[in-house]
Amino acid sequence: PLKHIAIIGLGAMGAPMALHLSRSGYEVTGVDLDPGARDRFSGAVTPQQADFSGVDAVVTMLPEGPQVMDVYQGAILSNAHSGAVLIDCSTIDLETARTLNKLAVEKGFAQIDAPVSGGPEAAGAGELSFMVGGDADHVSLARPLLENLGKKTTHFGAAGSGQAAKACHNMICGITAMAVFEGFALAEALKLDADQFYELCAGAAAQSWTLENRCPIPGVVPAAPSSNGYAPGFAARLMAKDLRLAQAAAQMSGQVTPFGAEAARAFTRFAEATGGDLDFSSYFTALKQQTKT
Ligand code: NAD
Numbered sequence: 001p002l003k004h005i006a007i008i009g010l011g012a013m014g015a016p017m018a019l020h021l022s023r024s025g026y027e028v029t030g031v032d033l034d035p036g037a038r039d040r041f042s043g044a045v046t047p048q049q050a051d052f053s054g055v056d057a058v059v060t061m062l063p064e065g066p067q068v069m070d071v072y073q074g075a076i077l078s079n080a081h082s083g084a085v086l087i088d089c090s091t092i093d094l095e096t097a098r099t100l101n102k103l104a105v106e107k108g109f110a111q112i113d114a115p116v117s118g119g120p121e122a123a124g125a126g127e128l129s130f131m132v133g134g135d136a137d138h139v140s141l142a143r144p145l146l147e148n149l150g151k152k153t154t155h156f157g158a159a160g161s162g163q164a165a166k167a168c169h170n171m172i173c174g175i176t177a178m179a180v181f182e183g184f185a186l187a188e189a190l191k192l193d194a195d196q197f198y199e200l201c202a203g204a205a206a207q208s209w210t211l212e213n214r215c216p217i218p219g220v221v222p223a224a225p226s227s228n229g230y231a232p233g234f235a236a237r238l239m240a241k242d243l244r245l246a247q248a249a250a251q252m253s254g255q256v257t258p259f260g261a262e263a264a265r266a267f268t269r270f271a272e273a274t275g276g277d278l279d280f281s282s283y284f285t286a287l288k289q290q291t292k293t
Helices: 014-023 065-079 094-106 120-125 136-149 161-189 194-202 209-213 236-253 258-274 280-289
Strands: 004-008 027-031 057-060 085-088 110-113 128-133 150-157
Touching: 004 014, 004 065, 014 027, 014 120, 014 136, 057 065, 057 136, 065 085, 065 094, 085 094, 085 136, 094 110, 094 161, 094 236, 110 136, 110 161, 128 136, 128 161, 136 150, 150 161, 161 194, 161 209, 161 236, 161 258, 161 280, 194 209, 236 258, 236 280, 258 280
Parallel strands: 004 027, 004 057, 057 085, 085 110, 128 150
Antiparallel strands: 110 128
8 A cells, every 4th residue: 555655846736735645644755846845845855865765656746847857867766666656747748758657667667647637726625637647557556546636537548648638638728718818808898798798608608617717807706816816826837838738749649739739829928928927817918918900
């Protein structure tokens, strides 16, 4: 059974996951480069200080592929014992996910990709959804931990297929976001009442997760980031990153995705111009500033 867990990356997602596991009775070692992040989890250490030799599972929750590759090559693969299960929950590119798996399996580790849907609140409540790729035996070893952290675990197939599902899922979210934000921008330009228009959409065919959770006009949905200065939520730069990952996957597979490509371009431009730290629904404010000439 998995008892002692290391979590590398104590950011918006990793810290609440670590706290949830420790509240559930696991022995948890938190690891992060950043002193501010280490302050969020008692006893957290730097990657250099971390000793993985007595750890049953190593969970990585890092920004992008290069950081995950760094900690695998710099610490985990040389330091963990080969019975440990390696679970990468970061959202990263397919190619890196497959390479990580190959390197880990060659050294005798069980390793899976298990990116998540759900934000920091779901992470702290043990209500994430996991999209999983890897060998079925490796997934079985990780499953008790994933079931503690999440409400749903879907095993899609071989290594990388969790990241593939995540890329497709987030491409749908990104394109839907563009549609909802443009719809509300046009409704406002046409002087429709925002509350009435929201109620109409929520009860009709335009209903979506994005509509209900990311209505971009402040004050319409009190719990939405727009009603709270567009505080994230899910940062625009992360949305842009995920849409670029989907485009990399589209290119690799040869599938044409014109709306996905446009959403990737739009969110990338927006994140570069603003820093992208606000919630992705702040894209609406940029849309409102653009005028047709
Ligand atoms: P974050 O930027 O808040 O946290 C990442 C943490 O990793 C930081 O604390 C950073 O210091 C640490 N880090 C970076 N490089 C490191 C290294 N080499 N060694 C040790 N620590 C290192 O990011 P987040 O929001 O927690 O997201 C993590 C991953 O989860 C991303 O891939 C993101 O796309 C994905 N995700 C995020 C959300 C969300 O709502 N925030 C939802 C689903 C998936």
